[in-house]
Amino acid sequence: MFKTVKQNKAYQDVVEQIQEAIMEGSLKPGSQLPAERELKEQFGVSRGTLREALRVLEQKGLIEIRTGVAGGSIIREVNSEKLSENLGLLIRNRLVSLRDLAEFREGMEGGVAALAATRAREQDLTALHDLLAVAEGHLNEGRKGWDDFVRTDEQIHMSLARMSGNQLFITVLESVYYNIHIYYENYLPWGTALLLENFKDLQDIVAAVSARDAERAREAAQGHVRRFNAYMEEKPAG
């Protein structure tokens, strides 16, 4: 019937006030908080307590702390860094498996490709074709081009995400790609055949996006991820 009375600790109160000001828009990215010795007066806490609060905000990725004169706490632009870090922790602790990651990608990349097809500007399409050409170049470099090819492949996928114009897709996919690398080395049966098939998939996706055919782009992207994942599962211990 009654809720537990929550005794807010002083530093939590400080965290909440600053966080709320950021969310609500009073504190804009790039702007700077007063110095610690000034802030502690405004909040009426000791410097130690204030610093614990700042550490929490820093860990949340909301502020960045600089030393030296004119230093202080700077409000950060929101980004995917901490999201990646958290996902990495889950992966290291086996709460999220390779299969989970793969399935998740499969579920999302179709939607991303479809949106990209709808919203791509001319310059985006040009950049996409350029990346495709770069990837093709790496394909002909034999073994030493493999890593570069994979990197380019990833750039193409991230370009598609950005073209979707959806910040949520962009951020989440960034985190997934950042963390899926761990598996590439161990689970992927590297070979020219795989890379070649991959390249053809990418060509299909880019073609569909260029034609602004959302449904074809969706299917091409889903098929691509599915085939790629199948390869990884075939050889579960490299």
Added chain:
Amino acid sequence: MFKTVKQNKAYQDVVEQIQEAIMEGSLKPGSQLPAERELKEQFGVSRGTLREALRVLEQKGLIEIRTGVAGGSIIREVNSEKLSENLGLLIRNRLVSLRDLAEFREGMEGGVAALAATRAREQDLTALHDLLAVAEGHLNEGRKGWDDFVRTDEQIHMSLARMSGNQLFITVLESVYYNIHIYYENYLPWGTALLLENFKDLQDIVAAVSARDAERAREAAQGHVRRFNAYMEEKPAG
């Protein structure tokens, strides 16, 4: 050619040592760290510095701090709570619009439903049908049942996510649902017609999952989300 020399701050060093011990397995979930006054000796730092480190670890979700005698820092089971929190921050930061959120759901729920159809156990299906019956009940309660219906609707979606057996889907969808409520109140043209259509969609999805028809489940779920989103966009200011 050379990397910037990173001057580790004392509290960062403490964070890294403890985190590494957790990851590597020396510190197991449920076990307890020594008291602050003891720990500060072991690390050779002041209590203030140690506490900043503990705050960071707490914010990462790695430890939980209890007061009182026999209190201290307890190693937590790794979970996805902080990932949700971070995603929630992103969503609330205006960088993510209702449209972004809606598109994202559309991309995900199809995949979730398909996986659920593949992996559902008998008891899951029973629970799903029970929830459907509850939703139908709320449908006949008129205006006062609307909120309950939406809540049940959400439970059905979360059940599907759990049935997918994919922790990533579960966590991400949790965050999305937790944060989409802000929009429901303002953007949704509440009405019996909407709820009824929604209910039919749910029936379709559950039927497809029960038949273990992954593709039908995927399409039903995607269509459901798409229709629901269309409603929200129709009336953009409640």
Added chain:
DNA sequence: GATGTCTAATGGTTTGACCATTATCGACAT
């Protein structure tokens, strides 16, 4: 045996000092 009270361990907070880093500005050489 149930209930209340005391105690000691432990986290929470404060104060004041000093160290480390760095933007800024002025002196000086060119």
Added chain:
DNA sequence: ATGTCGATAATGGTCAAACCATTAGACATC
């Protein structure tokens, strides 16, 4: 006039010692 170097002061990083607040467990009381 301009560039270079060094002093300066503002600001974050760290330390130390004390006291307050909370709580599990021991102990006393009924």
